[in-house]
Amino acid sequence: MLDFDLFKRNALEIYDNLQDLDARKSQRDMLSWLVDVVPFGGFVAAEAPTGSGKSLVMLVAAFAAHLQGVATTIATHSLVLQNQLARKEFGNFVRRVPRKLVPEDKLSSWKWGLLTGMSHYVCFRKLDILSDAACYSDLVVADSKERMTIVTRERLAYLRRSEASPLKGLDSVLDRDDDVLRGVVSASRTLCAGKECIYRKNSCPARLAARCTYPLTITNHGYLNGVLKRESVDTVDTVEKKESRAGGLFGSEILFLDEAHHWAGYSSEPSSDRSIEEADLKSILFSPVPAPFSGHSFLESIIESRMNIWESRLKRGKCVDDKISRAFDTWERIVKSGRNISSLWREDALQNIEKSRGMVEKMRRALKENTNHTGAVCEDEKSLERSIENKLPRVRFTAFFSATLPEKRIYSAETGTSLSSFLRFSSPLREDTKTRVSVWIPQDAPSPSEDPEGHEAYLIDFCLEYIPDFISHNLGGVLLLCSSLKRKSAVARALIRDVVASGGILLEQGKMSRSSILTTFASMKRSVLVASSSFREGFDAPGDNLTWVILDKLPFPRPDDPEFKRRARFLLDRGIIENKFDLSVSELRETLRQSAGRLIRTKSDWGAVTVVDSRTLSRGHQWGLDEISFVPREKWRVDSPPPDVWVLRMKSLKGGAGRKFELGGDLVEDSDRREPFEILDMIGNPFAFPVD
Numbered sequence: 001m002l003d004f005d006l007f008k009r010n011a012l013e014i015y016d017n018l019q020d021l022d023a024r025k026s027q028r029d030m031l032s033w034l035v036d037v038v039p040f041g042g043f044v045a046a047e048a049p050t051g052s053g054k055s056l057v058m059l060v061a062a063f064a065a066h067l068q069g070v071a072t073t074i075a076t077h078s079l080v081l082q083n084q085l086a087r088k089e090f091g092n093f094v095r096r097v098p099r100k101l102v103p104e105d106k107l108s109s110w111k112w113g114l115l116t117g118m119s120h121y122v123c124f125r126k127l128d129i130l131s132d133a134a135c136y137s138d139l140v141v142a143d144s145k146e147r148m149t150i151v152t153r154e155r156l157a158y159l160r161r162s163e164a165s166p167l168k169g170l171d172s173v174l175d176r177d178d179d180v181l182r183g184v185v186s187a188s189r190t191l192c193a194g195k196e197c198i199y200r201k202n203s204c205p206a207r208l209a210a211r212c213t214y215p216l217t218i219t220n221h222g223y224l225n226g227v228l229k230r231e232s233v234d235t236v237d238t239v240e241k242k243e244s245r246a247g248g249l250f251g252s253e254i255l256f257l258d259e260a261h262h263w264a265g266y267s268s269e270p271s272s273d274r275s276i277e278e279a280d281l282k283s284i285l286f287s288p289v290p291a292p293f294s295g296h297s298f299l300e301s302i303i304e305s306r307m308n309i310w311e312s313r314l315k316r317g318k319c320v321d322d323k324i325s326r327a328f329d330t331w332e333r334i335v336k337s338g339r340n341i342s343s344l345w346r347e348d349a350l351q352n353i354e355k356s357r358g359m360v361e362k363m364r365r366a367l368k369e370n371t372n373h374t375g376a377v378c379e380d381e382k383s384l385e386r387s388i389e390n391k392l393p394r395v396r397f398t399a400f401f402s403a404t405l406p407e408k409r410i411y412s413a414e415t416g417t418s419l420s421s422f423l424r425f426s427s428p429l430r431e432d433t434k435t436r437v438s439v440w441i442p443q444d445a446p447s448p449s450e451d452p453e454g455h456e457a458y459l460i461d462f463c464l465e466y467i468p469d470f471i472s473h474n475l476g477g478v479l480l481l482c483s484s485l486k487r488k489s490a491v492a493r494a495l496i497r498d499v500v501a502s503g504g505i506l507l508e509q510g511k512m513s514r515s516s517i518l519t520t521f522a523s524m525k526r527s528v529l530v531a532s533s534s535f536r537e538g539f540d541a542p543g544d545n546l547t548w549v550i551l552d553k554l555p556f557p558r559p560d561d562p563e564f565k566r567r568a569r570f571l572l573d574r575g576i577i578e579n580k581f582d583l584s585v586s587e588l589r590e591t592l593r594q595s596a597g598r599l600i601r602t603k604s605d606w607g608a609v610t611v612v613d614s615r616t617l618s619r620g621h622q623w624g625l626d627e628i629s630f631v632p633r634e635k636w637r638v639d640s641p642p643p644d645v646w647v648l649r650m651k652s653l654k655g656g657a658g659r660k661f662e663l664g665g666d667l668v669e670d671s672d673r674r675e676p677f678e679i680l681d682m683i684g685n686p687f688a689f690p691v692d
């Protein structure tokens with residue numbers, strides 16, 4: 001139990017004395033708020049924009065709690081962010097901690113544990129099977145995409161040795177590109193032999209990692225969500241059972257959820273088990289593991305154990321999803337067409353599908369006879385508050401952090417939490433970026449809702465006219481975010497030749513792995529990345545690596561997206577919104593902020609944001625779009641200048657960050673320096689500032 005006064009004093013004192021810290025007022029305000037609300041317990045939320053230093057605030061609070069022996073869990077959205085927090089930001093924080101204030105033993109005992117889900121650890125049982133198979137010669141293994149790799153006995157032995165510590169996952173022993181071997185040797189819940197496995201009790205890395213408790217547990221939303229929704233056959237879990245399932249999470253009293261906008265929609269998620277069962281069965285059917293794992297008896301035992309769980313749920317008034325049969329038809333089509341499945345396993349998979357289909361039908365008949373079950377899907381309302389209370393009963397305080405949160409009433413309803421405090425902090429970058437960011441909305445672009453074809457043609461012409469010129473002047477990287485995969489491909493196809501001819505490199509999402517795209521983009525200054533919505537988050541390219549973000553249109557959610565429809569229905573039914581468009585606009589504001597936020601990650605970043613959508617000007621005010629990247633409407637550019645003038649504008653923005661800056665090839669001394677916006681206005685007026 002925390003001594004709250006001491007906790008608060010420690011946290012603020014540590015923050016105020018951190019070495020080499022570029023202290024920010026908004027960051028300290030956030031920490032003060034956090035340590036003030038912890039004593040009340042329950043749920044709180046804070047919107048803190050990029051650059052406000054949320055991670056450091058969480059680490060300081062977690063460390064202050066550790067000084068009193070209280071453990072904390074931080075859950076980030078993705079594995080990349082999780083690794084960044086553990087391997088980079090944690091170390092930076094520890095280096096800065098003032099030694100005079102903190103006993104050395106407290107500092108040395110502060111360790112993190114990474115919970116990343118079973119697939120990030122090696123399965124010793126699979127290694128055994130592979131080692132036996134590789135007894136006389138090297139082994140060729142294939143994954144579900146028919147990619148192959150060779151494994152030697154030495155390599156298998158190396159994997160076993162390096163997995164000795166549960167803290168190490170596969171990421172630390174296998175190359176990022178070694179996807180095939182990773183898929184073959186990684187542990188998986190579905191293929192785990194459970195009690196049959198001799199490693200289960202003492203040496204299975206995945207289980208050891210999950211069982212350890214750490215002063216600071218760093219996990220991701222997927223893992224946490226898995227723990228929260230896992231159900232047992234028993235109606236009431238014993239503490240031991242909960243502990244064994246939740247592992248390191250179970251010991252924490254404080255929970256911080258970063259990138260917490262992803263939890264919106266938790267309450268309206270269907271509580272049926274379709275997705276779990278589909279995923280389970282699919283991974284068995286298409287498993288890229290050696291034959292013993294894909295045997296029928298194994299499949300049979302899995303389905304039987306599922307039947308028990310379904311039956312017990314039914315007894316507790318829950319329903320069984322009957323849509324699973326449809327999934328079998330789809331899988332059969334995929335297997336027969338030969339896509340996404342190795343020919344090595346095709347025969348096996350077809351037999352397994354047939355067998356599974358029969359078993360599920362049998363199960364459904366049995367359930368109907370016994371209980372008059374109709375097979376309908378029922379959707380209970382979920383609540384994150386209830387789930388955390390139930391699965392992680394030791395957690396007494398939970399804080400959501402995000403760069404973009406919707407209104408409090410919407411977020412509270414969508415997560416199923418009663419928020420006792422909800423604050424929005426301003427960005428420390430707001431003042432710094434005013435003169436280094438330009439927002440450009442070409443007003444002659446056709447409206448994408450009224451003339452979609454005309455808009456696409458305009459977008460392609462726009463990109464061809466401006467991007468190659470921009471690249472040839474070595475002004476930095478370009479991120480072009482498209483609203484659909486189809487449009488992304490069309491734009492990339494149209495651009496590639498001109499970008500290469502101007503000395504640049506064109507990267508297209510889907511043509512290479514995400515990590516390779518990130519590495520290439522960071523190492524090549526003249527990169528153009530054409531991507532879809534998934535690059536709106538988790539894409540960090542500070543400095544000159546990214547200086548121009550282009551959105552093909554305003555990022556409204558798709559009205560036919562099943563998740564959007566489900567969330568809108570949920571909020572409408574409860575009277576939280578009046579019509580679907582309210583949710584659309586709320587999502588639009590968040591997504592636009594996220595997308596534009598790719599540009600400004602640090603104090604010294606500069607560049608331009610372009611939205612090729614004239615509705616931003618005509619209807620933007622009505623939709624609450626009064627500023628983009630801290631630039632107010634009055635400062636937005638709306639003209640369509642010749643490409644060389646656009647290049648000059650960008651050069652002047654770049655110069656705004658330094659003491660001297662280059663304008664059309666001339667160096668302008670400090671005494672002659674004008675504010676970039678003033679210069680831009682002059683460039684826009686050919687009589688005031690002639691440009692060749």
Ligand code: SF4
Nearest residue numbers: 123124192193197204
């Ligand atoms: S317990 Fe499961 S995951 Fe762990 S080594 Fe055994 S089979 Fe693999």
